[in-house]
Amino acid sequence: MTQTPKLAWKGVTKRFGDRAVLDGLDLSVAPGRSLVIIGGSGQGKSVTIKTALGLMRPEGGQIELDGENIVGLPESKRRKLFSRIGVLFQGAALFDSLSIWENVAFRLLNADGVPRKQARERAIDALEQVRLDPAVADRFPSELSGGMQKRAGLARAVVAQPEILFFDEPTTGLDPITAAAINQLISDQVRRLGSTAVSITHDLASAQTIGDEIAMLHGGKIVWRGPAADLHVTDNPYVRQFVEGRPDGPIAHAV
Ligand SMILES: Nc1ncnc2c1ncn2[C@@H]1O[C@H](COP(=O)(O)OP(=O)(O)OP(=O)(O)O)[C@@H](O)[C@H]1O
Numbered sequence: 001m002t003q004t005p006k007l008a009w010k011g012v013t014k015r016f017g018d019r020a021v022l023d024g025l026d027l028s029v030a031p032g033r034s035l036v037i038i039g040g041s042g043q044g045k046s047v048t049i050k051t052a053l054g055l056m057r058p059e060g061g062q063i064e065l066d067g068e069n070i071v072g073l074p075e076s077k078r079r080k081l082f083s084r085i086g087v088l089f090q091g092a093a094l095f096d097s098l099s100i101w102e103n104v105a106f107r108l109l110n111a112d113g114v115p116r117k118q119a120r121e122r123a124i125d126a127l128e129q130v131r132l133d134p135a136v137a138d139r140f141p142s143e144l145s146g147g148m149q150k151r152a153g154l155a156r157a158v159v160a161q162p163e164i165l166f167f168d169e170p171t172t173g174l175d176p177i178t179a180a181a182i183n184q185l186i187s188d189q190v191r192r193l194g195s196t197a198v199s200i201t202h203d204l205a206s207a208q209t210i211g212d213e214i215a216m217l218h219g220g221k222i223v224w225r226g227p228a229a230d231l232h233v234t235d236n237p238y239v240r241q242f243v244e245g246r247p248d249g250p251i252a253h254a255v
Pocket of ligand 1: 016021039040041042043044045046047048202
């Protein structure tokens with residue numbers, strides 16, 4: 001018997017005006033696996049994640065978590081579902097007016113009703129997991145470098161030990177060395193928690209560090225999927241053009 005995927009998009013369609021950004025998207029990720037979605041700008045990578053988070057509602061298809069459709073869940077059920085999910089948004093998305101520990105513990109304090117003292121301890125543990133000094137806990141986001149903010153965002157994503165982690169362009173705006181450190185931390189945390197991970201990135205080095213598997217989204221569908229190591233050997237024309245950064249090829253003709 002085949003294993004039920006942790007998360008699956010089944011025939012998902014999402015339109016904006018006349019354009020179907022997702023056009024019958026079929027994609028799934030098995031429990032404990034890390035899937036990275038690559039693809040050109042505007043191809044619907046963020047929309048794919050937003051539909052799974054319930055931030056955008058698809059017009060067609062199903063999105064299944066552990067085999068159960070989660071499209072159109074009422075708010076109370078959606079909130080419950082969120083307690084099983086951690087997200088690192090592009091730009092870390094920390095609240096400027098909250099200290100770092102309050103940012104990291106936001107969900108514990110505001111959704112899970114964890115007392116402040118205990119929430120602070122858990123936040124500091126999570127900061128240590130991402131190699132941030134406990135002294136950072138009482139500082140504010142504006143006092144941290146971009147790389148440290150990403151680490152704090154990662155600590156917030158993992159603090160409640162989620163079953164599923166989403167990473168939206170986790171290394172955008174970082175220098176290559178800091179980006180490599182963040183990729184390694186992401187990979188370590190996903191493995192430590194045994195979580196299922198879905199990431200989107202433009203950065204191929206990032207895709208190969210954090211992904212067991214890579215899927216390429218183009219024209220609202222997955223045009224290639226394979227083990228991360230195959231990215232550089234597949235002869236799929238979409239992947240070849242993307243990896244080699246060539247302006248000519250099926251991607252240029254399709255847009
Ligand atoms: N709320 C919205 N209203 C209208 N159009 C939208 C909305 N959100 C996304 N789109 C459109 O959907 C398409 C896909 O957007 P999306 O952000 O998912 O692309 P992406 O693959 O993540 O691109 P990038 O790599 O540039 O971030 C784009 O053409 C975008 O303009």
